[in-house]
Amino acid sequence: MAVQSRWIKMFVSFILMLQFTGAHSRDLLLSFTVRDGDKVTLPCENVINNHHNCDTTTWIFTDSRGTAAVELVNHGQIKESDKSDRLSVTAECSLVIKKVTAEDVGRYTCRQFIGNPGRQQGPDAVVYLSVVHMTEQKNADEVTLSCSVSIYESVTTEDNKEQLFTFSTQSSGKKPGGILMSKSF
Secondary structure, eight states: OHHHHHHHHHHHHHHHHHHHEEEEEGEEEEEEEEEOOOEEEOOOOOOTTTTTTTTTTTEEEEEETTTHHHOETTTTEEEOOTTTGEEEEEETTEEEESSGGGGOOEEEEEEETTTTTTEEOOEEEEEEEEEEEEEEEETEEEEEEEEEEEEEEGGGOOTOSEEEEEEEEEESSSSEEEEEEEEEE
C-alpha cells in the first residue's frame, strides 16, 4: 500500500510538472500537456472586447506531420473536420477538445478578425498541446509504468517528435524498491 501511495505521489508530481511547462501570456504563447482521454480547454489570449458569440474568433490547427493547417473554428463556428464532434467553443472563445488523443498534438492558433472582409486584428495567440500516454504492467512484486509524451515538433528539436520516459520499481512487500527512470527518443 505504501508503494502505491508513493507511485501516485510521484506521478501526480510528474504530471503537474508537465502541465505547467509553459505559460508566457505576455507573448500570447501557452503550452499545455494533458493525458490522453482527458478534456482540455485552450484559452484564446487575444479576444477582441465586445465580441458577440466569438464571431471575431478563428482557431487553426497545425500538426507535426507537415500537413496543411486546418481551420477548426471560423468566426465562432466549428467547421466540419475529423475532430469536430469533440470540439466546442466557450463563451470566452476558448477551444475545448474532449477525449484528447495523440492526433491532437500540435499548434493551435487563435486569430481575431474584424470588418468585412475580415482583417486580422492583433497578434496570433498560440497554444501548443502535448499529450501523455501512460501504461502500467504488474508482474508479481514488480510494477512497470511507461509514460510517453508526444510533443509538437517545433517545441523540441526536429528529430525529437516523441519522448518516452519509463519508470519502474520493485518491492518485496516489506520495503519499497528503487525507482528506475529511462528516457529514449
